[in-house]
């Protein structure tokens with residue numbers, strides 16, 4: 001199996017590491033940018049090699065597009081794809097119709113949303129359209145969630161942005177705890193274990209488990225009830241919803257070339 005990556009940055013690296021772990025015989029070609037990353041990967045794995053973008057395409061049956069949208073628009077028209085090449089795009093901000101034009105004569109690309117923890121598995125992977133090759137490469141360890149239209153991918157990309165908001169909240173809590181209770185390492189271990197333990201215990205079956213958890217936590221006059229009320233009163237949940245709407249508008253613009261996101 002020959003797999004190529006155009007763009008080898010923050011998201012390509014964990015994908016490559018996952019592939020190297022699960023498919024030690026696959027040959028993986030990386031485009032020669034982000035030198036520190038590509039050097040690290042080619043030193044770590046004997047089946048990873050590095051070359052220019054056209055060289056990556058020429059030797060790959062499967063191509064992962066992991067470029068920023070602006071770079072993809074700039075460089076893909078100058079590259080030659082082949083009919084029959086299987087293309088997986090992980091790019092936000094550029095819709096499938098535009099990707100299809102840029103990779104012709106290759107056809108039927110799919111779009112999915114890996115996150116860095118794909119390296120160790122357990123990553124949800126919304127995809128449109130359904131892709132057999134994505135299932136083969138990443139379906140063993142991750143949850144593939146097929147979508148019924150490309151329009152449904154935008155809100156999934158938008159929802160990933162909750163992660164930075166959550167991290168900022170956790171870091172704020174860590175700093176606050178440290179300032180009151182002293183030990184910086186203990187503060188981080190406590191906050192990380194509190195949240196990952198609680199989330200880990202939630203069933204992921206789509207049956208309103210967040211609502212159930214909030215009920216479990218909402219002792220009348222309790223600490224969770226007070227802090228959540230404080231957030232609600234400050235309008236912070238509304239702020240979050242408005243922010244997600246803003247991302248959705250931006251991403252809907254990206255699915256219809258010509259509209260400004």
Ligand SMILES: NC(=O)c1ccc[n+]([C@@H]2O[C@H](COP(=O)([O-])OP(=O)(O)OC[C@H]3O[C@@H](n4cnc5c(N)ncnc54)[C@H](OP(=O)(O)O)[C@@H]3O)[C@@H](O)[C@H]2O)c1
Pocket residue numbers: 006007008009010011012031032033034035053066067068069071075090091092093113114115116
């Ligand atoms: N990061 C995430 O968690 C994540 C998750 C899901 C989807 N995505 C999507 O994945 C895409 C990449 O994101 P990223 O976070 O990985 O960004 P990134 O770290 O900036 O990676 C982009 C890569 O493209 C390379 N590049 C730039 N110009 C190039 C060229 N002319 N030829 C070949 N490679 C070139 C960059 O190399 P240099 O460093 O040398 O410029 C870099 O390695 C984006 O469309 C993003 O929306 C990201």
